[in-house]
Amino acid sequence: MYGLKLAMTALFSGAAYAASAGDWRGRSIYQVMTDRFALPAGSDLSSCNVQDRTWCGGTWSTIRENLDYIQGLGFSAVWISPINQNWQGGRTFWGDPYHGYWVQDVSMLNEKFGTEEDLKALISELHRRGMYVMVDIVVNNVMATSRTPDYSPYMFKDASLYHSYCPLDERNTTSMYACWMGDEHVPLPDVNTTHPTVVETYKTWIKELVTKYEIDGLRLDAAKLVEPSFWPVFCESAGVFCMGEVFSDNVPYVAGFQSQMDSLLNFPMQSALTKAFATNGAKNMKAIGDTLQSIQSKFSDATVLGNFLENQDVERWMRYSPDVETLHNAMAFNFMSDGIPVMYYGQEQGFHGTKDPENREPLWHSGYALTATYNLTAQLNKVRTHIVSTTDWATSKSTIIKTDTSYLALMKGQVVSILTNIGVSARADLTATVATPYRTAMNLTEVLTCKTMNVPAGGSITVNYVNGGQPAIFVPTTLLKGANICFKEEGVALTSALASSTVSVSSTASISSTVSVSSAVSSTASVSTTASSSIASPSSAASVSSAASASAVVSDSKASASTTSGSASHSTSAIIISTTGVPTGITSIANNAANTPTVEAAHGASTTRGISISILTASSTTPSASTKGDASSSFPTTSVSSMVVLSTKEASTTSNSPTSTPTATYNASPSKGSSGAVEQSVKAESTAAPVPTTNKPGKCTKRVSGGKIDKARGCRIRV
Template sequence: MHSFAFITSLLSLTLLFFSLFPTSAHAATAEQWRSRSIYQIITDRFALPDPSSPNLLTVPNPNCNPGDQTWCGGTWQSIISNLDYIQGMGFTAIWISPVSENYDGPRTPYGDAYHGYWSQNVTALNPRMGTPDDLKALSNALHARGMYLMVDIVANNVITLNYTDPDLSKFAFTSTDMYHPYCPIDFSNQTSIEHCWLGDTVVALMDVNTENQDVINIYNTWIASLVQEYQIDGLRIDAAKHVRKDFWPGFCSAAGVFCMGEVFGGDVPYNAGYQGPGALASVLDYPIYDYLVSAFTIPGPGNISGLVDGLHQGQELYQDMSVLGTFLENQDNPRWANLSVDPQSLWNAMVWQFLAGGIPIVYYGQEQGLRGNADPYNREPLWPTGYANTTTYQITATLNQLRNFLIANAPDFLTSNVTVLGTSSNEVAIARGPLVAVMTNRGSPPVNATMGIFNTGFMAGQPLTEILYCKQVTSGSEGTLLVDYSSGGHASIFMRTNDLRGSGLCGQYTDVNPDMNGLSAASAARAVRVRLGGWVMMAGLILAGLVFLS
């Protein structure tokens, strides 16, 4: 791993990245978002403001307990004060929890609306998070750093504590025909998913009638104004599958920015149906999340083949996998450390997330090893960690640094297909652009095992660098590689040493190699030659002249 000193080179590379790919404070497209990586924040839980700050509606609580389900005091201004921490990991965008006014009355049986998803008046800002000037200041601070702002949007529903006779006077939608009649959701029926209410009869989420033209007009006018006023670069759409698909193109067109929808759960064909001109530019890749959990958590089923099948199915069905949101944690699912006892399992899954997925999204606290179970325990405060420079923080920075370097210097990296070079019950090897990556679910303990990789696209005797541990290796006959797990189940990322020039990784600070894309022809060839399951035993590998990485 790298020391914190290497952050200077990371920030220098980030500035180069932004000079080559200028940012826009408005109308950011899917193509521009493709090159981003996102740090997801629940505003109330990321950082505490100075208690003497003006306009605070919540007393900052340093002893925040997520089980209390109440406000702890984070604000938009306190995010600004901690942007160095986020940019130190190499992130080029943040996604913040919803900014609209939420319910703020007597405590409900499920706590208070600290999370931002209990929308009341969508057209007003949430004063708990700050003032309009504070949100503008956050947007400006991000853009000054060349970073993007993504805002979470709740358009499907509003909250009521009286589902039989709700008071509509506090809402932007004030007549009954602007809502679908109450019904519990039958998740086996798509019409029910779109028209019936989330929540329950205690805290009900009234389903907004997005077929109503007055509702459509209000929403489109509001979102256009919000994006323009606060110079928002992208939207994350909450509960997107609970709204008819053909509502979203008009809404996102009015916004004028990239939209990524939450289609919770579901398989690849269902999720893929929400990406395209008739729906959204992007969705969160929930199927791959499930496959990554199944493949890498310890203990777990170790289902590597399911992950590969999911990748191939996605390549067939999604219109553009490079703009899907790839995540390992979020506010609705257990933390990775709650599911898996071994940190190597996270680090291996992260290699897939950053190098084989679409737009990587890291939920705040993943880098600190937070381990809460489902809601509300996965919404912990971050400040008790001291924002430490953990191993996962450093690995995140390395993966971002590598990805940003490749985006700037190998422009076809993000749009090139991921090729599976081989699998075993414990490993998967992939190639994308100029790199080869090997991930395993073996875990941290040393094991007497090796794995060989063929059709890498490297030449025989090619000097290579393994990037996570900065080890120098040489490819074997026909470019083959051998990974040795005698020091534990680490992930490996290989590139030609010459191609790392100028990256700042592993001491490579000299000029960028102009032949960065030199593996393109080899990459195309290996896609044809690839042999799934092309792993051989150790004796055969020695005879083939392969190289060990320990």
């Protein structure tokens, strides 16, 4: 993840403060509930029961101390809870204002979250990393415990600056602008945002707030309940990007608010994605195309809408759709279509709470695991950030180029995404065939598995679902140059030359990624399991990597790998290169003038563990091997009969047992995996993105026995 962090900093550095809609368009946002993200070091990590509806201890400082976790996900902006003083009158019928939305005096900070210096330090650190901050703003109402409150503790102390009590009826426009949210236990007095004193006070306040803390953007709470004349004046005074909350799936209605502010949270598309992908939805893929077309025709700029699946007011996706691949496909749509991706904290951990308060879980209960969804998010962000920075992709319009009952294909710029609602279950009977504008023989990379293909005559792309319904995103390989996505980067160079029946592998210096060279067998080849190996160099000791299925791309009868101190020979029919930890490998092969194939290495997140070279041959059994010095996991792999590993890692040994399961060196490469893949977590001292300092779980191991995977301390897994 370190490479991702450095790339993000380089791309976005110097851009913070007074950010416009254009500045935000290429960003992605991670929404944090400040009280629930991280605890101070030494705190009780078992604390925080959401049913208590009370403070759990998260602060601005604990967010700052754990930004590596967010930046490891690839996000370039953080949306934090309202920062203003909340209700000071003690616990209420509905608990305490841990969420930040029960504002009392907006001119003061929320002391539960920290001091002025703490907030400045958080924002300063975000800016240092090239990241933006979005602050949640509540101006429509304050909070009380009576319908005749004493307004003296509030910023607006005169009762004439509030609307008189009336129950809110959202079916009536007059009621929406003048009546109160809340109930008899916690009424929310409605501020009169047409009163000149209120307007001028808010204008001055927001300008000073943004300037003092160098805020980059605002999320406007309950935007539809404020008089339309207020927001343009308010946002102009703020001088930064404004994204409003209008809780409705009615496209024309929500679109009408874009004349008042830069952007809206995309509730209409969130509703359509639920209908199309969720296991309890209608499985109506057509809803996405219909909604997208309506959005593009009604909104003045759909490319700055906030695309989300979860937030603090709706159920978690995994609550009503507990199939992780439905989540992954819906996520891929939000990242690869028009708009700004927004992820609510905990989505990457598979949280499954219902509505308030169950959807406001403490993140530390997850152990900050680097799950499959975490890694997918990082890869989606990495791909999106690169194409935004090198093409006009962010401002181009998405087009649905095919819709089926089980899948759809989306094209934006030169990127084609093929998404399905079938979930984790394998569907050998289903194939998605999509006609595209790609020219014949153009080389494409599917960036979630890092497989490449040449576009066949006619320009159609085909995706099968024999391993379940993973999303697929195709990018012209030429667009990935310099992206550090899938191919050799950061000083790593691997070459292969086909001479008679021998393939030689050599590596250059300046090693910064773990790369595996594996062999796969074509359907026409016979396989011999005989092998010989010799590894006897103090500088090139044995270690382990694992690879799952991969496409055969070079056919030959024998392959050998060699270093200056050892060689191995295996009968095989193909050779591929994949990054350790990525379940399916990628090979990019081009014949030069001498008809010699060049194999380029797949590359996910950077690490400093060195090069691993693995030679595998197919059979019905699996080898055994061990690692040293890394957080590790056991993985069921595709069948192989023998493995030899050459590596620059510290000394360890490799065995060739035909009946045991290989142990894989952990690499925080963003990877998808096939259905049933293990979601991984690592030790705090591993080379993956650093986990927060408040939680340092023990070594995470997983044991495979009889096809079942057992939990161990600190792990989150799925099967």
